[in-house]
Amino acid sequence: MKVSIVGGSGYTGIELIRILLNHPKVEIDKIVSESNKGKKVSELFQNLKNIFEKEFIGVSNLEVELKDSEYIFLAVPHKAAMEYVPMLLKMGKKVIDLSADFRIDDFEVYEQWYKENHVAKEYLEEAVYGLPELNREKIKKARLVANPGCYPTTVILGLAPLLSEKLIDINTIISDSKSGVSGAGKKCTATTHFSETNENFKAYGIASHRHTPEIEQELSKLAKKDIIISFTPHLIPMTRGMLSTIYSNLISEQTEEEIVELYKTFYKNEKFVRIVEVVQTKNVRGSNFIDIAVKLDKRTNRIIVTSAIDNITKGASGQAIQNFNIMAGFNEMEGLNLIGYLP
Amino acid sequence: MKVSIVGGSGYTGIELIRILLNHPKVEIDKIVSESNKGKKVSELFQNLKNIFEKEFIGVSNLEVELKDSEYIFLAVPHKAAMEYVPMLLKMGKKVIDLSADFRIDDFEVYEQWYKENHVAKEYLEEAVYGLPELNREKIKKARLVANPGCYPTTVILGLAPLLSEKLIDINTIISDSKSGVSGAGKKCTATTHFSETNENFKAYGIASHRHTPEIEQELSKLAKKDIIISFTPHLIPMTRGMLSTIYSNLISEQTEEEIVELYKTFYKNEKFVRIVEVVQTKNVRGSNFIDIAVKLDKRTNRIIVTSAIDNITKGASGQAIQNFNIMAGFNEMEGLNLIGYLP
């Protein structure tokens, strides 16, 4: 099956290529990047030399260029994505959008947090939030999947069992989250400058990060109640990896063991979710796994969930391919038998 | 004035030496390390070559060896410290103990968390908790100062203004704290192994870290009520630096601006406390500063305090020298005009 990638020059783009090249059922047809038009992909990403020698194509004439591609991975920034989606759907493509443009059901919430007018509101209703562990059936039938943000993936999967079982006080949820620098993308900024970021640790976007409404929307669906949380992202001086430490107050009588059992049961059929004793980002690096550990702090009766992913894989491109596999009716693990590597 | 360091072969030891060598009022007399006895300090710490050429001395005959030293910095592990303190005090020395042995007022709490019998209980009452910003007057008169832990320094100074003014619900305090690897010391372990720790991030000691009772004891004094908190330490893949993100619910009507003002007033005479907009560990690296930022999350009415120190300097050896300056009647900044360096 032929697929194409629009916006192939960023980190989620190269990660899509890295994984899809070993996907037994897929051929990558076109890689679209107007700014790199005519340049070999392997010139920009030299890890691909001798492996993938296609050139980037530009955005003109996509109707023709993409005609053989059944599925399109949209790896462009938010705002740009909403301009491609209508055209691609009209062309009869199925779209996995890695941007934020179709994650928020309520366009007013989107516009408030992203400070952009939403120009494709009419597609919000049919867009499916692409978290396979929670929305698999909807994803199977979707034309347009909104691939989740990296932080939301760690928080939503980290809390889903507790919220479904109504074990926690929903007014006490705090996620203290930490990300590697690759999450800031390929653009050069003070934040991505080596000498500024190496041997440094900081919080950013306190009480104002755009992933907050996305997390709250999905947690609210799980709890069937409106949930407001505190979410604080931090920057770790490393390239790949994300870990969230999630606090909430237990309102029931379970023991830690019972809650761990609950998690194992909740995720028992999920190939990419591992319930573990201790979580560290290195165990999932380069893989599509999310590792989750649950502790009960008896002194305060708080549940402390830690969850870790590779922000570019399960946090973006790996999850996009997981969604694609579901949409296309493939085995969900196809191409995703990636082992997080040590050391 | 002559001072000596007992336990000079670890990271707090070398940091004491690094700072004291530029202290205008101090001469380092003896460096005690039984395991390195007879070896040049500059052989173990080659940054000192041509600067400091004394040899480590052993522990035999300390009565004679230390006779000229008015002050002793005790940089040995907990358990070892409580065995030195009685002897040193009987010798008429003033002691700054960098270990945990005299930080906890109640020996039963100590024994429960540290799993050791306390063999010098009788000195606990006179030991002063060496956080100058809160206990300066007591430190002036102390014979024995228990130098605070690194994590407690960030949490206690981060919350002191809020607790003194009773602005927060003391049942909602959570400190999500992160430390560089040097906090784990010079010993080789899986945690300090480069290939295990580099490009990795993890939580450890969830709901069980030994700094918890130390933090709770001091916070309780500030609030004049018993406080229990959740404290989660994490390991950052960098050498120096510590940052705590501290959450609590506001129970009063202040605005963020008013609370920031409160912090500036509370610390207005403190040379080593800086109230800033944004905290990052690099700004304090190698210095004795603690940087603190305060945000009010209006959506949840939570106060989010971030505080950052260099874990070896303000978190250990720098603070020990600050305490020494106070005890000796020197200017508190003597030898501590260290500028955190960028890049």
Place this chain on the structure above:
Amino acid sequence: MKVSIVGGSGYTGIELIRILLNHPKVEIDKIVSESNKGKKVSELFQNLKNIFEKEFIGVSNLEVELKDSEYIFLAVPHKAAMEYVPMLLKMGKKVIDLSADFRIDDFEVYEQWYKENHVAKEYLEEAVYGLPELNREKIKKARLVANPGCYPTTVILGLAPLLSEKLIDINTIISDSKSGVSGAGKKCTATTHFSETNENFKAYGIASHRHTPEIEQELSKLAKKDIIISFTPHLIPMTRGMLSTIYSNLISEQTEEEIVELYKTFYKNEKFVRIVEVVQTKNVRGSNFIDIAVKLDKRTNRIIVTSAIDNITKGASGQAIQNFNIMAGFNEMEGLNLIGYLP
């Protein structure tokens, strides 16, 4: 086909497992580690959780335990390897030895550099030096393959075309080589201690590193003359990756373009060798490629070759599996379609 790994608890062991688990023609039968006997492999290497749930077995009764395994990967330290090889060959196994014990043809040279008596001299003659790009035909027929060292792989493949064509003065060869910390293995030492190694760079083993005679032996075979080189290894503050900068004086008239052409021709059938403009370790990280760039410094008439590998993959376990594929008659790339990943 069933294979087993003896010495599965180190970094080359886990890398063998990581790769072999996705090898379509292989089943991992046994993982031998006396010190971890009875423990789950995924307990030691948590990246394998839910993927590989076998336990380590001990060394007793290997005759029975390994009876179904046609091929054995020997991932134990040098000295230990020479004690396993005779037994394994007598059992009729084919052995890929990742240690240094069978790399040096002349046992006296081995004993001089490794300060060990060689107790399996009689197998040195049949042992094949497992550098597929140079010894493929011999490897096909070998019972015992000595898998090359990481540094030698970069230097030998980096110089092979120049030496075969006699383009350089063999008395002017200098390799200034740099390695990530994982090359020092899983053992905790000052060199592998994060706080000592992070933000640090140093040379080590100047004019005395054990890989020197291995490099000289193979270069001498290529030149059909005895070659003595200067080899200086350095430690890079990163986990994976190795780069050698190799200097020699050109004694012929070629232009840089002609020499680059020569390299492309020399390696034109080699799937894992890429001749590139600029070499960086990140392009090969996690893959079995070696990237090589060639520059001619016209001012000095020196050839400057840079070559880069992942020290654990092409420098150890990946190359071992490449050798195994050749010995077993599989496609040489089977299981090795690994893409060095960015970022």
Place this chain on the structure above:
Amino acid sequence: MKVSIVGGSGYTGIELIRILLNHPKVEIDKIVSESNKGKKVSELFQNLKNIFEKEFIGVSNLEVELKDSEYIFLAVPHKAAMEYVPMLLKMGKKVIDLSADFRIDDFEVYEQWYKENHVAKEYLEEAVYGLPELNREKIKKARLVANPGCYPTTVILGLAPLLSEKLIDINTIISDSKSGVSGAGKKCTATTHFSETNENFKAYGIASHRHTPEIEQELSKLAKKDIIISFTPHLIPMTRGMLSTIYSNLISEQTEEEIVELYKTFYKNEKFVRIVEVVQTKNVRGSNFIDIAVKLDKRTNRIIVTSAIDNITKGASGQAIQNFNIMAGFNEMEGLNLIGYLP
């Protein structure tokens, strides 16, 4: 004494400020940065908060602004420096120029390597190359000091004793040099992008780096013969620190011990040069020291010198202040009693 810094917004600028603020004989008068005009220096460099609260001034009206400053540190890029120097000298200032503009005696060589017209040729003759260990007497009398490049500092001081004593074949000199990322400055580029550079190692500017003619010029003066070398810079994934591994053929009979003695004698009065057994960048980090180790490879009769500095301190701003102390008649160590810190 009042000094000012022109171009204070880069890494050499902040390092000058960091050191000068603790210089007992100096007051920093003005910090010039047109792009940051009116902004507090401590807003750009938050490590200075509460320590240094002056604002950047612009470039208009410097005649007035700088009237009280006897010495000017020029920390602007090359090309910009040559435009300031004439004006500053005409104003009667003494200038320490950290750029490359006045390091090369022959403007044609400068123009060939830097691809710029030299617009202040007439000052090249009086400019003194500011390597105190070799040119102290000239520096004392200079109006204009050209502060050396970081790489040249490591190579020239590393080879000076060998060349002065004519112990090596000058046609065999190779410097394989490695630098931390801070050497690339504050500008955001692919090279300084964290995700591109972290966990990566590469060579750059092979046979073409601009520091080559500077190194050759000074080595030629020492040898009193024209010297051409091979110089290969590399990028280390760390912030601060530089190490050069320098190869040359011994043409005399000395033993390693005799050569080490020669180095100790040559530098016996030099406070910032340490002859050591093993060199590592961490030992000099944040200090003005250069550590040098010398090994003789008996098998090849090559001398292998390793030398390490902090590229921003002894490699730039620290050396500039050392030059300033000499010019001003101060103790050369004034303000430079900086101890490279561990861990």
